[in-house]
Amino acid sequence: MSKAFQRIGLIAKDGDERVATVLHALVALLDRRGLNHVLDQRTAAALPDWPHKAEDAETLAGDVDLIIAVGGDGTLLNTARVLAARPVPLVGINLGRLGFLTDIVASRAADDVAAILDGRFTRDMRHMLSARIEREGREAEADLALNDVVIQKADGGRMIEFETWVDDTFVSLHRADGMIAATATGSTAYALSGGGPILHPDVDALALVPICPHTLSDRPLVVPGNSRLRFVLRGDERTRAQLNWDGQKTHELIAGDRVELQRSKEKTTLLHPPGYDYFALLRSKLHWGRAQEEQVPR
Structure with missing residues (x-):
């Protein structure tokens, strides 16, 4: 496990019933690994009976080693602006429509985050x-x-x-x-x-x-x-x-x-899970080659 990430921040979009499921899975993963975690107050307020600690987003940004944004690209964009003064690495889990920036699908959230915590990731610096x-x-x-x-x-x-x-x-x-x-x-x-x-x-x-x-x-x-x-x-x-x-x-x-x-x-640092491929992302999101039923070369 990467020693760089010992305290994890969780930020999620409002008004999506899938958020709680993903957050509970992530918290269970972090608890098993003995890692501290904190949710931002706005997200915690939208989750009934959330038992874990919460902080305002600005305080959270200065108090963690990694932030996981759960939602769509809009959630990650807003988080990046909050974090601009302190470039904490960002991981995006997609609950939106496209997900060019939040490239981890919800069904693989725990597995892909576990790989990143193990130090297996691609670091991506964005202007x-x-x-x-x-x-x-x-x-x-x-x-x-x-x-x-x-x-x-x-x-x-x-x-x-x-x-x-x-x-x-x-x-x-x-x-x-x-x-x-x-x-x-x-x-x-x-x-x-x-x-x-x-x-x-x-x-x-x-x-x-x-x-x-x-x-x-x-x-x-x-x-x-x-x-x-x-x-x-x-x-x-x-x-x-x-x-x-x-x-x-x-x-x-x-x-x-x-x-x-x-x-x-200021720059934004994105962390992608193993196997990240920008062109594969474009093919998936923009449906390139679907009409011709093209096969990806092996």
Whole structure:
């Protein structure tokens, strides 16, 4: 067993009856191994008669060696933002629909976590993004994202108009429903549904994907991962837009706001169980080759 993991944090999504089953199986595993464990308070509050210790997520993040996130990719994304100040390794157990980040299926949770506790895992470092809103020369809001930062219209009506700059070089003036700035991690999320490319996690790049652009030649653009991006919202008092980080946090934008975005010094560390294969994950989640009934070479 790896001596690196002696105190384990458990964070789970709300409102899913399967959570309790998975958590009890994990706690039984940890108890058998004599490892300390703690649940975050929000999760514990949703579980009737949970008998184990609970802490708020921020305190938990500073008090454990490993965190297991039980839920969908959204649960892991939110956990990654909470952990950003202290890069505790993350393990994801999938109770959601796709599970690009939470790659352990619930039926194998105890077995795969046991392997990770034994030191048999793949360590995967993922870049994060730092995005801030500047309004009239002052910072209005700032936060981190693992998947993507999105500027988008805030109502169901008019497009928004905004400038895009890369490293202080003007790229274009866009009229669209918005723009997705995605890391390689986020390239299989909102950016993919918007027609963007899939970037392998080892590729140090950002994908800029326009959302429903007015000009059909306004296509996705891949730029170096260390680029400094700036979006400037044009318009008037009728302009309604917003910025969101990983779909978890949203802040209003008004005409004249500048969104400054660049790679953060913080990173997210993911631990995958033995046998992890990124391309096998893509085949499974995106159903590649299913129609042709292709066989995987042996």
